[in-house]
Amino acid sequence: MRKSTMKIGVMLASAMLLLAACSGNGNGNANGGNSSASPAGASSPAASSGTAQEGTAKQPVELTLAHGWTGEVAMAAAFEPAIDRFIASHDYITLNVETAPGNGIREKIVTEMAANDPPDVFLHWGARDTASYIANEKVADLTDLIAGDPELEGRYIDNAYDSVTYKGRIYGLPIEANMMNFLVNTKMFADAGIKVPETFDELKEAVKAFKAKGLIPIAANDGTTRAILSNLNDQLYGESVRDRLIGKEEYDERLVEAASHVRELVELGAFPEGMETLGTLQALELFNTGMSPMYYQHSWTLGSVAEDLFDQVEVVPFPKLKPDGDAYMTSGVGYFVYISERAYEDENKREAAWELAKYLAGTEVGKELEVVSGNPSPVVWDRSSDMHPMLAKAFKLRDSGEVKTFPDHNDLLSAEASKVYNDLKTRLYLNDITPEQYAQLFEEGIKNNPNPAFEP
Amino acid sequence: MKRQQRLLIATFTLPSLLLYAYFFLSPIGEVVYYSFFDWDAISPKAFIALDNFKELFADPVFYRSLLNTLHLLAFLVLLMIPVALLLAYLLYTEVRAFKFLRTVYFIPVIVSSVATALMFQFIYENYFGILNTLLRKIGLGEYTRVWLSDPATAMSAVSMPLVWGQLGLMMIILLAGLQGLSPEVLEAAEMDGANAFRKLTRIIIPMISGVIGLCLVLAITSAFKTFDFILILTQGGPLHRTEVTGSYMYSEGFNLMNYGYGSAIAVSIMGIAVVISVLVKQFSNRMDR
The missing domain is CATH 3.40.190.10 (Periplasmic binding protein-like II)
Incomplete structure (x- = not known):
């Protein structure tokens, strides 16, 4: 009896170990199929912390970015290298990048919102598609941050925030303009x-x-x-x-x-x-x-x-x-960078998330999107001759x-x-x-x- | 059986049962539970009892999708299974190069549904597609169609990829059934002067009716759960001409975020599929007896 009980005990313990090994570790990096990127030398929190203290003196922080501009999508050619540049120049931020090509991002975001585990920063269409997230306080109200940031003054074309304004408040930064040509x-x-x-x-x-x-x-x-x-x-x-x-x-x-x-x-x-x-x-x-x-x-x-x-x-x-x-x-802005309410409430994350959002919806990325991907940006800039010829005609x-x-x-x-x-x-x-x-x-x-x- | 043995069996069975309950039974329970709510997956759930079902039973798109699903099922039952049986019988009789043919017929099963759907999209495309181009080249231009939109052809056109993709699987199942037949019975029939057709219809089909029943159940479940081919080829359109229950459930649940209503569709599909499968199984069992 004692021998067989021991056998059963050993088998159960093995099964539990196997299950534990197969399950995720429960932290933000457990997302299957996602790429986790952090700057060289900052792959561990300790390394990140050290670099941060010596360099920018900012607290190390881990962020998740979800977007659909990957794979065959034309915008990927400009957008993905831009993310790499951000990672390289922000050694205190460990950025986990999650992607779902094209419209797949819609399903990804809704699933994560429903699971109360939204990405900290994400790209999405305007308030028509995010009304439910806004109404349920899943995404951050950026009105005050936008108003208080001099960098954003005159950055975008007129009415750039229209499609992301909900009951008079602004919930995202514009990243992609659209026209019908x-x-x-x-x-x-x-x-x-x-x-x-x-x-x-x-x-x-x-x-x-x-x-x-x-x-x-x-x-x-x-x-x-x-x-x-x-x-x-x-x-x-x-x-x-x-x-x-x-x-x-x-x-x-x-x-x-x-x-x-x-x-x-x-x-x-x-x-x-x-x-x-x-x-x-x-x-x-x-x-x-x-x-x-x-x-x-x-x-x-x-x-x-x-x-x-x-x-x-x-x-x-x-x-x-x-x-x-x-x-x-027909001309407007239809795609935006959002910050989740959860990231906004975390003081440590808020600053980093805002910096990331501003960078992605900024002049540098906007220019690249137009020149490399031939995709109109809401950013106002001096459009030069290296613009995609068809896009130049449309502008x-x-x-x-x-x-x-x-x-x-x-x-x-x-x-x-x-x-x-x-x-x-x-x-x-x-x-x-x-x-x-x-x-x-x-x-x-x-x-x-x-x-x-x-x-x- | 000794108590100790029973305990041992229970111990070994329990992990599997728990995993099964967690991964298979609990999602079904959850879907049934959500079907009683008005819920967009984000806002708090609002209990509405049977309102989703009341709305569903008055929804013309649901009935249209149900009819289209039956169209798809008819394709699987009346086209795929007979062709699969014919191919299985040819392989069973060990026609020339039967091993090679067995592999060739099975290849579509291992091709991903996305690749299959895209391939058929290239075939059906109106201006550059293989089918219309071929018809024009051989002087049958008047028979060209917008295959995926024409009300007369749309549903059949989206059914074909599923038939093509599952034919090999059905063939292998039926071949396994044929290989289980007693050769003595077939030899006796031959000695009595039965030709190949009579052997097939009077001896082989009745003897493998159980396997055919299994194929029918698989066809029914396939028809009711299919949505990937539809999503890639037509997204259920135009005007719901190719909407099936699976694609309608996906569209309501994931595109429009009506999770409660989508769950009600899923529960209804499950109920209908179970009822049809049980009826088919009972009929098959009666045939066996």
């Missing part, structure tokens, strides 16, 4: 003897002419109709579209008019067949291969325009409904005064209303609903799902 292949237009359209009627004529030549007039995917709808509504309503998007004012027949214009383009065969199945870059491929003379998409795709087209592609204003009306360009138009700018309509809607909007535009161009139904359902979507960011 209407690209035309001037050589294809010249070869076909067709005028580059300046008005919507000219656009329709161009669509008919290119369609007759067997081409796909506008290289588009599912998102293109949304961009066109936004632009047409900007033209029809001007600045007052903002109040309508946030539910302060009601829409009228002009919303039906905008939707009808989109249907007109669909019926003229302006878009590729099955555009709802195309990815953004697949649609660009139609433009790059000369199958389409026009393309209307997000500025992040500018870096993927074929190099041999640079000389013949121009960024022009989206055609105007009225020749004497204003041309509009030139935006800053020329030839177009008025207005943010992406999605950024002013709640997450639920944004989903309604995205579904409705698909139903509209697939002829599942009429323009009148579109207008009615869109307005209902806004009324039923108000954006909490604008509630008093």
Whole structure:
């Protein structure tokens, strides 16, 4: 009896040891698949402490940064080396970098927020996507830090904080600007003897002419109709579209008019067949291969325009409904650096997290994002000739005064209303609903799902 | 059995049972629990009893996804299992190069679902895809389609990668079943003058009905839990034409952060899949008898 009991005891102890060995160590570095980076000589807290005391005299601190700009994402080429530079120049900070490519960061952050273990600093979309984190005090209110920091004065373009402002408070630092750019292949237009359209009627004529030549007039995917709808509504309503998007004012027949214009383009065969199945870059491929003379998409795709087209592609204003009306360009800021409330409350971490956030959303990284990745930054700087040529053309138009700018309509809607909007535009161009139904359902979507960011 | 032996067995079994309970049973319990709440994973949970289920049973998208799942299931049952049985039978009869063919048929099983989905995306792509290009080249341009969007083809198109990916697994299971058959029975049938077709339909299929039942249960569970192919190929769109229960659950839970509602979908899927699987198993058992 005693012998077998001993055997059982030994086996149980072995099993417990095995389980203990397989489990994580419970500290911040236990995140599988993440890279933990710290400067040479500072890989242990002791080493870090020593360096810190001799160098900056700051307390050693460990931070976690989560972001999605990794892998094949164009921004990775500028952003990841920037993180390495930060690590090298801040020996008192041990930075654990966690990544999830592209939209994967959304799931990663929500999981960590739900587990009450958020990263100290992270990159994410605006308040539409983070409203729940803000409402539940998971992310830090940066309003006072921003107001009290002279370095940030005049650093960003106007309205850069709009999409990260929630009930009048600011929760993030802007890191990525966005524009919707209407690209035309001037050589294809010249070869076909067709005028580059300046008005919507000219656009329709161009669509008919290119369609007759067997081409796909506008290289588009599912998102293109949304961009066109936004632009047409900007033209029809001007600045007052903002109040309508946030539910302060009601829409009228002009919303039906905008939707009808989109249907007109669909019926003229302006878009590729099955555009709802195309990815953004697949649609660009139609433009790059000369199958389409026009393309209307997000500025992040500018870096993927074929190099041999640079000389013949121009960024022009989206055609105007009225020749004497204003041309509009969707332009705003949609991606931000956040600090978690937990890091903010920890005095030791707060300073380091703020320094990291300011660096990532700073001029140096902003410039690199534009020059290396061809991705627009909200930072104001003297843009030089080494800028990506397509991005330079887009900036030139935006800053020329030839177009008025207005943010992406999605950024002013709640997450639920944004989903309604995205579904409705698909139903509209697939002829599942009429323009009148579109207008009615869109307005209902806004009324039923108000954006909490604008509630008093 | 002596008390001491029983204690020993219990001691050895307990760790596995605890691990099973922790990793398998407790998540199911949690999902059932969350389905009674309105919860976005961040805000405090609000108990709403059966409201998620009431909403679900009035949700047309859920019914659409259920119908699409049945479409997918029909593909697996009516296409994949018969083809897998045919291939298994060919291998069982040791056709020429059967060892090589066995490996070739099994390869899709070890290819990741992401790679498989991307491959099919290249096949279906409207302008540059292999399928439409081939149709145009051989003069059948009028049969080209937007395969992943056309209401007539979308669901079948997203079903094909799952069929392709699981065919080899079903084939191996059925082959194992065939290899367990008594050769004497088949020899006796041959001596009685049964041809290959009659042997297959009158002897082999009834004798491996248990294995076929297992394949059916696997097909049912696959159909109800699939979401990866859908997510990569169409994200359930356009207009929910390719939405299946798995992708709808993922979309509600992870994209829209309706964890309570997503959990209610998961509980419903589990219930439906269990009921269908039990019915199929009972039918299979009756066939066995």
